[in-house]
Amino acid sequence: MESQKKMKIVCLGDSITYGFPFGPRVSWVSMLQQALGVEVINQGINGNTTTDMIGRFENSVSKHNPTHLIIMGGINDVICAESFDRICWNLREMIEKAREAGIEVILGIPTAVDEPYWEKLIMRIRRWMKDYAREHDLEVIDFAAAFYDENGNLKSELLLADGGHPDINGYRAMFDQIDLSIFA
Numbered sequence: 001m002e003s004q005k006k007m008k009i010v011c012l013g014d015s016i017t018y019g020f021p022f023g024p025r026v027s028w029v030s031m032l033q034q035a036l037g038v039e040v041i042n043q044g045i046n047g048n049t050t051t052d053m054i055g056r057f058e059n060s061v062s063k064h065n066p067t068h069l070i071i072m073g074g075i076n077d078v079i080c081a082e083s084f085d086r087i088c089w090n091l092r093e094m095i096e097k098a099r100e101a102g103i104e105v106i107l108g109i110p111t112a113v114d115e116p117y118w119e120k121l122i123m124r125i126r127r128w129m130k131d132y133a134r135e136h137d138l139e140v141i142d143f144a145a146a147f148y149d150e151n152g153n154l155k156s157e158l159l160l161a162d163g164g165h166p167d168i169n170g171y172r173a174m175f176d177q178i179d180l181s182i183f184a
Helices: 028-036 051-056 076-081 082-099 115-134 142-146 168-176
Strands: 007-014 039-044 068-071 104-107 139-140
Touching: 007 028, 028 039, 028 168, 051 082, 068 082, 076 082, 076 115, 082 104, 082 115, 104 115, 115 139, 142 168
Parallel strands: 007 039, 007 068, 068 104, 104 139
Antiparallel strands: none
């Protein structure tokens, strides 16, 4: 009888996966590792777009042979004026690569940005990600929900002065959005 592969999670993303500006020890990724007691590899790189993430997929994901992959990206794409179609194509490519390798994919819904124009564009990406996840039976972690109150108002107190990166309480609020049972 073959023993079950030990759970290993790779978190692929940008600065909000990395834990900017505090570093990985303060990130939601570190909190997830502590909560689950399994290996969780932080592959967040500051400034990364989804195109960057595809470019490093082999080194950042495949070589670690994870059981699970959390993908979160898109905000830097929007800031760099990447097209909606390209962002969706990139996300779909990463999801398909992972699934072909037998990796369980979880989509991390991008966080809030306190800039109305960018936020409007990011909302479209969030909707697409949720729809795609529903259609393809993928789990979702709605990190964006941590940054809105019950009336849909932005909780800017959870963001740094730049309006885009979580503060320490924001990273904790992100972790609180994770339903740990999706890893059971």
